[in-house]
Amino acid sequence: MNDTRIEEIMAELSLEDKASLCSGQGSWNTKAIKKTGIPELLMTDGPHGVRKVREDIDEPGIKDSYKATCYPTASGLAASWNTELVNEVGFALGQEAKEMDVNILLGPGANIKRSPLGGRNFEYFSEDPYLSGKLAAAYIKGVQSQGVGTSLKHFVANNQEFRRMTINAEIPERALREIYLKSFEIAVKEASPWTLMSAYNKVNGKYCSEHPRLLTEILREEWGFEGIVISDWGAVNDRVDGLKAGLELEMPGSHGIRDKEIVSAVKNNKLSEEVLDKAVRRLLKIIFKAENHESLVADKAQVSNYNELAYKAATESMVLLKNEDLLPLNNQKKIAVIGEMAKNLRRQGQGSSQVNPRELDSFFDIFKNNFTEDTEITYDKGYCLDCVEPVEEVSLDKAKDYYHLLDEAKENAANSDVAIIFAGLTEDFEAEGQDRDNLSIPENQEVLIYEIASVQPNTIVVLTNGAPVEIPWKDKVSAILEGYLGGQSAARAISDIINGKVNPSGKLAETFPETIEDTPSFINFPGERDRVLYGEDIFVGYRYYDKKEIEPAYPFGYGLSYTSFRYDNLNIYQHSKNDIDARDLSEIIAEISFTITNTGARAGSEVTQLYISAENSQVRRPIKELKGFDKVKLEPGESKEISFNITADDLAYYEPEIANWLTEPGDYQVLIGSSSDDIRLRDEINIASPITPGVSIRPEYHQNSTIGDIYQDPEAWEVLQEEISDNPKLKRFVSFDNAEMDIGIPNFLEYLPLRNLITFTEGNFTSKDIDRIVDKLNKS
Structure with a gap:
């Protein structure tokens, strides 16, 4: 439906009509408004099967649903490491949902498995955000190719059942962005789910259903999400605050109680009607998108054999x-x-x-x-x-x-x-x-x-x-x-x-620990009273076991076969600095390839895994992080070439001080493995300059910038070398490799601020010299 028709409908709706559209009719339906031709939407649970509740039973329970194909749960599907398979399952789920007149399937779940004790872990893919995001995207594309919407859930940090409706997840900023939001970010950007489901819990003090930073600033403004946000069933705390934050639809229905709250807030100038109108327009786009699903269906001739x-x-x-x-x-x-x-x-x-x-x-x-x-x-x-x-x-x-x-x-x-x-x-x-x-x-x-x-x-x-x-x-x-x-x-x-x-x-797709005491969140899971501290920070899953040098029972990415595989011929082509847009994290930094051969007597499939390791980073980083995978089937003796692209995003971390992603200059190990603990091939790439999306890549230098900070920026380092190369008192500062440093403090030079050049040059540098150097650094 075009925008003109939506605006015509908007003109026909009363304030009460618009408010009514923002909550469900009952447990599974949205409200229809017949006078303007607005149909209802039917949603149903997933994600590993279409759980359409039978309407012919009074007060049906969870098990009272129509028969449907039951696929492996997400924990199993993730162990396939096969995006094509997950897409195929999504395709079939979309077909089956359409056969049952279901408009939106409530899945997939992209939450991170923070602790193996989480009661709902079987519904989630992995402890790793990259793997979770890629599988979720494949699932969403499959379902939505059939004109049936999905609801990516539960946004965000719904990682436990203990006090799940009130718990406040206290998450450091880097962990929030790099681990818990990243899987959702990948799925939203790559697959454009029709809807997203907000979680029950709070994140850093605010309920997810009324969190403007999550629902508007990050989800819509940063990631470009164009669908609607649905609450988890019963997750709304304050309906008006939720609407302001970006929550379009409350589920299930509240028997009109919440609708009246919205109407009252508009009439009392506590809620702008423009905010309500924006939510209703988004709702109408999805409602009519679902109604016109036949025109959206891809591969109409393909019929899935569900059981096979x-x-x-x-x-x-x-x-x-x-x-x-x-x-x-x-x-x-x-x-x-x-x-x-x-x-x-x-x-x-x-x-x-x-x-x-x-x-x-x-x-x-x-x-x-x-x-x-x-x-x-x-x-x-x-x-x-x-x-x-x-x-x-x-x-x-x-x-x-x-x-x-x-x-x-x-x-x-x-x-x-x-x-x-x-x-x-x-x-x-x-x-x-x-x-x-x-x-x-x-x-x-x-x-x-x-x-x-x-x-x-x-x-x-x-x-x-x-x-x-x-x-x-x-x-x-x-x-x-x-x-x-x-x-x-x-x-x-x-x-x-x-x-x-x-x-x-x-x-x-998750680490099997030897004991619960070995797990990253052991001390803090599941929290106390109404708060849980994510004290392990970014070190979730294999990131923690690597950092702590704890050997698990079975590592992330591990699995045996009845055949064997050999990895050979790693080649890396790195793009030159001049070919890279230093403001675009999607820029390809390097192209890598290698050969895999089935050296056994049986046909078999191997999951090849790409990990990246940042060397000598200025911040805490995991030992390695998954940044690519490919599943390949090989006959005995057969070889195939596998290729991956490495982007700036694959190398980036989130820097809270600049509220942005940053790819540091320096060396990065490229690791190819059969599991996170079984690395078969390795090589190195180098990043010459920092990369930060959408903004200048140059930091703002000042008198407290350290020698180490400047060393990380090749152009700035060249300027500093020119300034001090003729000064005999400073020659020892030109290179980190100078063995004549007589100051016995480790990392002294790396952390020395520019202003201390005055002290260590016995007056050869003045404050004006420092100001002049800073000015040249910022212009370099």
């Missing part, structure tokens, strides 16, 4: 953590399958994202059908999913049942060639609305693993969980497959990976 896509996504979402030449299985004559989860597989998270799956597969049935009659496959329950109390605290009757199940499982395992144990987290341990207390799996499962491994050396553990768990028994078993929450086709995917029909290719 769910299976494909599940196979790529699983990560082989350990394999001592046991997998894939081959010629075993007796296999013991153990654990109630083998027959009651957990496939998705608990809470608002819960989907009513179209169909479900059965691991035990599928697995048996892959073997001939010569192979005997047994099943033992092993533990009870409903019995999660500590073993020493169970009742006598339960204890008898527990040890009976355990003894039966041990006997079968001991008499088999291999044992496959299914374990993980139940819905009682991991759900929206509650954070986890620890990283352990239920004790009855853990005891089972130890006991089975004690009698069967060929033990495989399959984990089904939405977030990391402690794995203290990893040295006791021969293989571990992290299955995550794999959706409706997870059982078939697990079976085919174990049998070797599928070569696993997943890589961890």
Whole structure:
């Protein structure tokens, strides 16, 4: 719909009409105004399936929804590291939403996994903002290609369930910009989501639903967001302040109460009607965009096979953590399958994202059908999913049942060639609305693993969980497959990976720590009363483990394959200083390429990862940061060239003092790896001058500028060298490499302000000389 028609509608709306459009009709719909032809919008939960609530049930609950395809949750999809796959899943979700007359799918979730204890982590992609942002963008593009909108959520720092509606997240500025906002920034700029959902919590003292800096200054003015902001359900604190800050739509509806508050505020001059009008115009653009969705649909002829896509996504979402030449299985004559989860597989998270799956597969049935009659496959329950109390605290009757199940499982395992144990987290341990207390799996499962491994050396553990768990028994078993929450086709995917029909290719999108005490936010999570301090600052996930030199159980980016890969021939072409716009962070600084070869006997896929490391930075920086990735499939012996571009943005950090991003001059390591801890190739690039978007790259020099500051600016350093090169008292200051420095204070020269040249030249430099040098530096 064009702007002219929107203005015609605006002229027909009363103040009360306009206010009414700013909140929902009920739980899932916006209000329609028939007299002006404004239709309603229907929204529904996601993000791993279309959870359209059934309207034929009085007061429906979370599980009362129409059947829909259940894909792996975001934690699993992220482990695929496959943007094409995530885009394909988004495409199919868009098709399915359209079939159900859904206009906006409430997802994806791009929040950062600050702590593995976060109860909603299964809905989020990663601990890394670059990976999260790229996957979210791929998802959004897929859904919206079908004329269905998305709602990027939860903006921002919705990283825990403890007091999630009132908690104040106290976040340092650099961490906010580099970690928690960055994933949203990438998704907004690359994919233009129709809507964005504001979070429940506060950020640095203000509720996200009424935060003008977040919703207007950063989101709209800086990033160029053109959609609407929707509140999370029940997240509005003050409706008028929210409208002023940039919150267009409150969900769910408030039975007209909030509408009256808006009307009253306008009439009492507490709210400008222009602010309301601007919000309504934005709402109308999205409402009519959704109504005209058929004209927006790309690839109309493409029809997704939902179940096969769910299976494909599940196979790529699983990560082989350990394999001592046991997998894939081959010629075993007796296999013991153990654990109630083998027959009651957990496939998705608990809470608002819960989907009513179209169909479900059965691991035990599928697995048996892959073997001939010569192979005997047994099943033992092993533990009870409903019995999660500590073993020493169970009742006598339960204890008898527990040890009976355990003894039966041990006997079968001991008499088999291999044992496959299914374990993980139940819905009682991991759900929206509650954070986890620890990283352990239920004790009855853990005891089972130890006991089975004690009698069967060929033990495989399959984990089904939405977030990391402690794995203290990893040295006791021969293989571990992290299955995550794999959706409706997870059982078939697990079976085919174990049998070797599928070569696993997943890589961890989050660090698996040895213990909870090792995690970055351990001291501060989940906070106290109504505040939580983000004391780990920018050192989230692998950034923390690198900096602290803590070896995790399994590092970020890690995952095994049934084949092997060789990395070769790293080449870097660096653009010259004259070819780079020093005010544009999107400028390509360098182009890199390398070769990857499948050196094994099986076809397989490898996720190649690009990390950047800033050397000798003037500020605290992570040891390395992910800045590129590519998943490539190779036949045995096949080689392919992989290429990445490095931009100034990839090298930048956020500098609060100038309220802007800054790429420092200096050397940067280019690291190519198979994981964050497995770097295969490395080289170096150099940045000659600082790069800051949209403003002059030159700092303002003054008498307290240090020699080190000037040294970082090649043009300024040249000016200073010219000034002091003929002064014998200053020759020792010309180069940092001068070995004759007789002042025994480390970094003395680097931190020496210009004004101290007066002191150390015995009067050869005066205050006027310093002023003259400063003037020349600022003109250089």
